Amino acid sequence: MFCWLSRLYLGFSTPTGRITHLIRSSLSRTLVLTSQRRIPEFSSFVARTNTCGELRSSHVGQEVTLCGWIQYRRQNIFLVLRDFHGLVQVVIPQEESTASVRKILCEAPVESVVQVSGTVISRPPGQENPKMPTGEIEIKVKTAELLNSCKKLPFEIKDFVKKTEALRLQYRYLDLRSFQMQYNLRLRSQMVMKMREYLCNLHGFVDIETPTLFKRTPGGAKEFVIPSREPGKFYCLPQSPQQFKQLLMVGGLDRYFQVARCYRDEGSRPDRQPEFTQIDIEMSFVDQTGIRSLIEGLLQYSWPIDKDPVVVPFPSLTFAEALASYGTDKPDTRFGMKIIDISDLFRNTEVGFLQDALSKPQGAVKAIRVSEGTKYLKRKDIDSIRKFAADHFNQEVLPVFPEANRNWNSPVAQSILEEQRSGLIRLMEIREDDVVLLTAGEHKKACSALGKLRLECADLLEARGLVLRDPALFSFLWVVDFPLFLPKEENPGELESAHHPFTAPHPSDLQLLYTEPEKVRSQHYDLVLNGSEIGGGSIRIHDAELQRYVLATLLKEDVNLLSHLLQALDFGAPPHGGIALGLDRLICLVTGAPSIRDVIAFPKSFRGHDLMSNAPDSLPPEELKPYHIQVSWPADSEAEKSSLNQPSHPES
Amino acid sequence: MFCWLSRLYLGFSTPTGRITHLIRSSLSRTLVLTSQRRIPEFSSFVARTNTCGELRSSHVGQEVTLCGWIQYRRQNIFLVLRDFHGLVQVVIPQEESTASVRKILCEAPVESVVQVSGTVISRPPGQENPKMPTGEIEIKVKTAELLNSCKKLPFEIKDFVKKTEALRLQYRYLDLRSFQMQYNLRLRSQMVMKMREYLCNLHGFVDIETPTLFKRTPGGAKEFVIPSREPGKFYCLPQSPQQFKQLLMVGGLDRYFQVARCYRDEGSRPDRQPEFTQIDIEMSFVDQTGIRSLIEGLLQYSWPIDKDPVVVPFPSLTFAEALASYGTDKPDTRFGMKIIDISDLFRNTEVGFLQDALSKPQGAVKAIRVSEGTKYLKRKDIDSIRKFAADHFNQEVLPVFPEANRNWNSPVAQSILEEQRSGLIRLMEIREDDVVLLTAGEHKKACSALGKLRLECADLLEARGLVLRDPALFSFLWVVDFPLFLPKEENPGELESAHHPFTAPHPSDLQLLYTEPEKVRSQHYDLVLNGSEIGGGSIRIHDAELQRYVLATLLKEDVNLLSHLLQALDFGAPPHGGIALGLDRLICLVTGAPSIRDVIAFPKSFRGHDLMSNAPDSLPPEELKPYHIQVSWPADSEAEKSSLNQPSHPES
Known part of the structure; x- marks a missing residue:
């Protein structure tokens, strides 16, 4: 599961780009490039001889000492021990002579910290776990020590267990144990x-x-x-x-x-x-x-x-180019859907709002082409896009389809297409299933609106299953x-x-x-x-x-x-x-x-709070004295309510 | 002058330990270990081809572009250019055709920033400067550009020019140009x-x-x-x-x-x-x-x-050992002069203050031996040491000399020596010229006092020319x-x-x-x-x-x-x-x-002030409002004086 660490330190010649892939990659590949960058010594200066995650069949026969957290236990026979490096299976000894070791390993609650010493052995044939980097071996324990027992946890330390962010931040020290963090x-x-x-x-x-x-x-x-x-x-x-x-x-x-x-x-x-x-x-x-x-x-x-x-x-x-083509100074260039200026097609238009826009300084007609838009976007999507433009930019946006009969209820769109059909299709390289979103107005405003719609469309298309922005791509x-x-x-x-x-x-x-x-x-x-x-x-x-x-x-x-x-x-x-x-x-x-x-190891919440330690916090007035300041308590009751746990507030 | 930089990056097999030596070390030695650690590329990404300090006779014939500060000029014939790496001599061209270059190089004030391009040439025979790492070469300039002119400086940028610390901190950006910083x-x-x-x-x-x-x-x-x-x-x-x-x-x-x-x-x-x-x-x-x-x-x-x-x-x-031997939990172990417990010598003493000290719990007689003390310490030194112990620790300290006739005016010291002479000489390995400083009292207090006196003595001995604490030694x-x-x-x-x-x-x-x-x-x-x-x-x-x-x-x-x-x-x-x-x-x-x-690049003064930017500074009350605080102005006039430049102070 956890051989991501070796990859972090050693790297691969063939990148996979996704963490989920990382987790499942096999041992044989991680060892290819060991000469590239030295692996740090993770067990120098401490009691352990090895990390849990690094043990492989090449270690079979070695005496090891491991320190880690109890991830889980199976029927008091196996125990899986975890450290930052990965998981390893420990065999709980069953002989009478090892009663004290067995007692520790069987009774310690999950997430307790233990130190075990023993021998790395091969798992019996058929019991290997190919999904686990250490799945070919297990540890035959000789001694065990309970280093710290764990009380009942507020949530399980497993990446797949969903937690609210507030809970994660309150118990950040537990959240940090997750693979992802x-x-x-x-x-x-x-x-x-x-x-x-x-x-x-x-x-x-x-x-x-x-x-x-x-x-x-x-x-x-x-x-x-x-x-x-x-x-x-x-x-x-x-x-x-x-x-x-x-x-x-x-x-x-x-x-x-x-x-x-x-x-x-x-x-x-x-x-x-x-x-x-x-x-x-x-x-x-x-x-x-x-x-x-x-x-x-x-x-x-x-x-x-x-x-x-x-x-x-x-x-x-340039800033001007970014604005003109993407409607923003921080374009996402992982995908196209650029803004095209189609003003020249409409110089002689008789459509009122286009005429109007073009007659003003910096006035322009602009459009983006949503490739295969008719396949992925529903009518309600288009409606929501138009509403978004109206609400956020006060911009009229027209959807235009290459086939005139699709221009729902829009005589304007119909007439546009009839007049400028061929020019538009050529200029924007429109194909059969595409949708064009057209707007008109002052250059910067029209571009900004279309820039935002471009991202909205990308979200909508991806929600429908189209991959527009490859997560492995860094543009x-x-x-x-x-x-x-x-x-x-x-x-x-x-x-x-x-x-x-x-x-x-x-x-x-x-x-x-x-x-x-x-x-x-x-x-x-x-x-x-x-x-x-x-x-x-x-x-x-x-x-x-x-x-x-x-x-x-x-x-x-x-x-x-x-x-x-x-x-x-x-x-x-x-x-x-x-x-x-x-x-x-x-x-x-x-x-x-x-x-x-x-x-970030210990981030603040939305409101700037440290949910773990409860910062910022009240201070007694005498601690403010050396700084020659005092609190000005707000007069309104709302603020007073929030300060109910104050010792006193002399002014209000 | 400045080949310290190469040493910083490359290192030497023979350390010298002193900066002054660093500055004067010769080129041949700095190049021995180039393979040990790669020298960074100091001229990547910028206009210059080389740093001023790196040019050597091996560069002769190369066309170079250098950027730096004018360190000084000699009779409008030579100009010495400085960058962080060192100094290089530039020959100011004298031909009529280079009037514009000459004008720039002759007229720019010292500490102006210039860029020059030209050829590295050998200095004429006899004009080499062996004290300067670049002393075998000079630059025959073709073009020059004044990048920024410098106004009259508050102090010269030369390490030997003494400045007050306040002035250095106020103009920290100039102070940073010094070799030492x-x-x-x-x-x-x-x-x-x-x-x-x-x-x-x-x-x-x-x-x-x-x-x-x-x-x-x-x-x-x-x-x-x-x-x-x-x-x-x-x-x-x-x-x-x-x-x-x-x-x-x-x-x-x-x-x-x-x-x-x-x-x-x-x-x-x-x-x-x-x-x-x-x-x-x-x-x-x-x-x-x-x-x-x-x-x-x-x-x-x-x-x-x-x-x-x-x-x-x-x-x-251990803490106890450090206290007993050095009178402190942070002993300077570059030199001896350890505290010795000599209580046992005095168990049967008839000297009052020793008897008194030993009769109390934790009471002890302690001493340090100042080797060759009689050669280096004057009577007034000993007096000042005794006064120091009395003032700071309320401890009586007796100087004891192996030769009884030296125990100035001190019948106690005389009688001590007569009684315990041989034991003391043996225990403390006293030699002819040594001085012993003896005190008695509660163990911790006596040790602390002698620990401090040990350092005082070291200062005094070093002021007299004895090297007790080798500056090249790190203990x-x-x-x-x-x-x-x-x-x-x-x-x-x-x-x-x-x-x-x-x-x-x-x-x-x-x-x-x-x-x-x-x-x-x-x-x-x-x-x-x-x-x-x-x-x-x-x-x-x-x-x-x-x-x-x-x-x-x-x-x-x-x-x-x-x-x-x-x-x-x-x-x-x-x-x-x-x-x-x-x-x-x-x-x-x-x-x-x-x-x-x-x-520290930009330290604060004793009082916590940034003398360059004047922090901390006053703020208008409206800038405190979002933080719900107000200043509590102190009532006393002294504080009022310091706040005269305040817009208003509602409370006093």
Whole structure:
């Protein structure tokens, strides 16, 4: 069952890509590549001689000592012992002389911890278990010791036993015993280790720790605050080591990386964690191409050997192209269904809402083709898609079928097809069973809506059994040439940074900065994997004057808060750039885990709670005194209710 | 000058142990061991072809592109360019056709960043500089680009230019350019990388990140608090991942490590940092011997190759032995001068204060022998030592000389020597020039005082030119068998944990736990290096009942705060133990840095301030609102003064 571990450490020449396959793979294949990478010594420094999962018929005759948890027992004859490495069958001795050993092994509850010593023997002919990596052998026990007895468990430690996530998080230490969590955390550790080898040993990067007790950054509304012992003075937990890594470049550290803990207080957001980890990188004298090659090499080098190898270089799209073809800046490029601009077919249309759209600035007619859509999508699916577009984007979406008689109750669709049938079929390469989803409106809005519908359709088609997104496929993509600024949401006359104010403008657009800053493209780049943003970075501004102009004149920020950074740029800052990869998200995609909480040992709940230890928790007022703060209890009864277990709340 | 880098990466067969030697070592030696460990590619992905510091006569004829800082210029003919790797001489072209290149190279201020391309040429005969690793060559420049100009600096970037620490911290990004800081941070990165290789690749440890947003631990008075968005609920920043690493063992993760950020709010204490880093390790099924071997192997494997190799196993002392021989639980074993118990010589003494001391329980007469003390210590030294003992320990200390006529003005010392001369000389192996420092009193107090005097004497002797503690010597020591509990300082009738409440009692003392708990020894161990504690750990309690007894009955703690841990122990917790090494302190000792602030990229000041960015800082009240806290401004004027720049303080 558990030979996944050897694969994690040794790897395969033929990847299977699925964990379920991993579990069942046979011994003979795992041993092929032992010379590639040394297996760690899992039993050094401890009482055991071997792990449960590693024993094979080649060990027959050896005296072994094993430590593990009792997985189950069969009729007081066999006991299956488990450690992180796998399962092994132990024969409970039946002779009178071994009564004490038998008593321990028969009476200890399931999940108790025992140490057994004995001999590895072959199983009697016919009793081998080919599904179990250790299925050819069993242990003839001589001595046994009960190391710890287990009380009644809140749930069984078996991967197939379904538990609510709240229960799993409350008893995280039990949940961690599952095969899946062991796999996820060990894969994470291994992948990060290989990244470090690549950065440190192959390319001379320096692993430098930066402070997490820092000060508020301008606009850092999502930063946790930490009161200090000086009245009214607060540290903040940074959202990233951005300032520090730039200062390291000024300091001549040249090639920095850090597996950095970052903090973001976003309240309750699903699949976000208040603390998260990024692979944080910065280099001097580098351009976009350099950073991209570095990261492609990094992922290729650190990619788990049981997955398809990473092919480099990764394709890239400009932000404008990504929006036009996929309606998003993080396209899932595992499948097609691209957005096509069909405006030209409708320049002379008489259909009112198309005419209307095309007459406006940036107006366009856009469509996606759902291949074999008529085979997989039901009428109610199409209806739900149209409703989704109407509800979320206020967009009218028309389904169009190549055969006119299918265009249910839609005279518009009918007339479209009659007018533009041949052009549409040619342009979109429509085949008999396809469905086209058509919309019209302002370019960006129409694309965004279709981009979302594209993913909705993929979900629907996959729910109907079509495999659109191969789970073994990892489709990387660079997205580049983002705008440097965006209009502020609350005040569109003002600008804000699309990413952060240290991002350098695109060299070709430098002059626009002083005339039409909203048109300036940036040197920011995003790395997208299977439709998720897993990294982002930029070439930074290294010129103090330019940085001052951007901060003070364009963004109207208080430059005093960043005076140390501006001053640093004045003192011989080299050109530099970098990137940060979101480690939790990346590992989540690699392992195929449903949530980032499955690749973090002790995650917080949706609401930011540690369900195991009950953090955050109340504190007696005297413990707040050294920090010169007091709680402002909210006046409304709702909040009072939630604070009923408080000792006192002086204000309300 | 800068070929230390190659040594850091490649190592030498003949270690020199001193940085100053490193700097001057010649090229021929650095290339001997290139096969041992691959040099990283420092110029991959960037504009340069080489680093400044790596060029040698073997590169002559090559076209190179270099990026670096202008270190200095000589008469507009030569320019010395610096990068992290070293210095190289650039010849400023003098021809009319190269006016633009010449202009750049002659006009750019020192510490400006330039990129130059040209050919590596041999220096003319007689102009080689043997002190400079690149001293045989220079660069004939073809093109040059000014990447960034440098404004007037607050101090010169030269290691020999003395700066106050406050100035260094304020302009940390400039200070980081110094050879010494580059060496310290790169050595730290390398050493941690090797530790990871040892743990992860050789011994199957899993690198697991644990949360830093946690809850208050019982007695965690030094934990920073972080308000959450729920009124009155706070996270805390943990002092160590202690609870999590034990829970990982319960979760079957078996071999955990983490380079863990830890937090401790101690206000202003010299050479402590509010955030610090430890190599945090935990293993299941392990005993003290296992952990000790693991750590010995870890340090041996990761030890910098330019230092003397680490010899294992490390010697060990019990806590009682360490106290008796060195008067401390962290003895500096680089030199002798051990404390000797000379009570037996004085059983029949008529000297009052000795009689008095010996008549009391635990009373003893103790002494240290300062070898050649009469040659190095002046009378005022001895007087200051005696004063120190009187002031700090309320201990009378007598200097005793083998020749009676030297016992200045001290009839007591005279009479001691007359009575016990031969016994003392024999017992303490006293030679002609030695001085003995004698004290009497309660065993622990007398030992502590002499332990401190031993270090004072060492300082004094070294100030006089005697080398007692070889800077190239690294003297490791395990201290074991600590008491499990200590009497509470504020209430000696109650017990508190000597280390932490999860420490397992010594197996031989288990029964004493229920009768005389104050006599129980623990399974705690400390690792000491050159008189500094660099690590500590223990075998933990894995039995829930025992843990409950210790917490509730012996320590009178509120077990509800730890219910998750107690419950975890109930569910099949394996026997386990671990250790944490203080990374900052360790690197500080390895590099010989005067303070841990010299091995941290961005340290805080004594008072916990970031002098560069001015953290902690004031926050407007509206930014505290989401966290339901407000500042309690202290009433006294002193505090008010410090908050003058506050917008308002409603209470005072």
